[in-house]
Amino acid sequence: AQSVTQLGSHVSVSEGALVLLRCNYSSSVPPYLFWYVQYPNQGLQLLLKYTTGATLVKGINGFEAEFKKSETSFHLTKPSAHMSDAAEYFCAVIAGNKLTFGGGTRVLVKP
Amino acid sequence: DAGVTQSPTHLIKTRGQQVTLRCSPKSGHDTVSWYQQALGQGPQFIFQYYEEEERQRGNFPDRFSGHQFPNYSSELNVNALLLGDSALYLCASSFLLSGGTYEQYFGPGTRLTVT
Numbered sequence: 001a002q003s004v005t006q007l008g009s010h011v012s013v014s015e016g017a018l019v020l021l022r023c024n025y026s027s028s029v030p031p032y033l034f035w036y037v038q039y040p041n042q043g044l045q046l047l048l049k050y051t052t053g054a055t056l057v058k059g060i061n062g063f064e065a066e067f068k069k070s071e072t073s074f075h076l077t078k079p080s081a082h083m084s085d086a087a088e089y090f091c092a093v094i095a096g097n098k099l100t101f102g103g104g105t106r107v108l109v110k111p
Numbered sequence: 112d113a114g115v116t117q118s119p120t121h122l123i124k125t126r127g128q129q130v131t132l133r134c135s136p137k138s139g140h141d142t143v144s145w146y147q148q149a150l151g152q153g154p155q156f157i158f159q160y161y162e163e164e165e166r167q168r169g170n171f172p173d174r175f176s177g178h179q180f181p182n183y184s185s186e187l188n189v190n191a192l193l194l195g196d197s198a199l200y201l202c203a204s205s206f207l208l209s210g211g212t213y214e215q216y217f218g219p220g221t222r223l224t225v226t
Contacts, residue, residue: 032212043115043220044201044217045217046214046216051212097142097159097215098144098156098167098169100156101153101154101155102153103152104151104153
C-alpha cells in the first residue's frame with residue numbers, strides 16, 4: 001500500500017524567499033512521485049514528476065524536487081517565491097495508475 | 112488540443128437525489144479516473160475505467176458507479192446523495208509513460224453541493 005504525508009498544512013513565505021514544501025512517502029513498490037498545484041476553484045496542474053533516472057527533477061514555474069530514497073522524501077523547493085505561487089500543493093505517489101495524495105500544503109505569499 | 116473537460120461546473124442537489132457528472136478525456140488518452148476532493152483535503156481515488164470496464168476501485172460505497180463510452184468519455188453517478196458527498200469531483204485521463212508508469216491530467220472539476 002502507498003501513503004503520502006505532507007508536513008505542514010499551511011506555509012507562509014515572503015515574496016523572494018525560499019519555498020520548501022515537505023513530502024514523505026511510503027510505497028511497497030519503487031515509487032513514482034508527483035507534485036501537483038491547485039489554484040482556487042481549479043483542477044490540479046502537474047508541476048513535476050519523478051519516475052526513474054536523475055533524482056533532482058525540475059518542473060514548471062521554477063520549482064524542483066529531489067527524490068531521496070534513504071529518507072523516503074520528495075521535498076519541493078523554489079528559490080524565490082512569487083505572489084503567483086500562492087496556491088495549494090499536493091504530493092502524490094502512483095501505483096498501477098492510481099494516485100494516492102497527501103493532504104496538501106497551502107502556500108501564502110506575503111508581499 | 113483540448114485538455115480534460117468536465118460538466119457541469121457546479122451542481123446543487125438535495126439529499127436522496129441522484130447525480131451524473133461527465134468527463135471527456137484528453138485526446139489520445141484511453142483511461143479515465145475519478146477522484147473526490149472534500150474541502151481542505153487531498154483528492155481520494157474513487158475508480159478508474161479502461162476499455163469500458165471498471166479496472167480499479169477505491170474505498171467508496173456502491174452508491175458511486177460509473178461508465179465509460181466507446182469514445183473514452185466517462186460518467187460518474189452517485190445515488191441516494193448524502194450531505195457528506197458534497198465535494199469537488201475531479202476527472203483525470205492518463206497515458207502510459209515510457210518508464211512503465213502513467214501520467215494523469217486533471218480536468219477543472221465539478222463542484223457538487225448536497226443540501
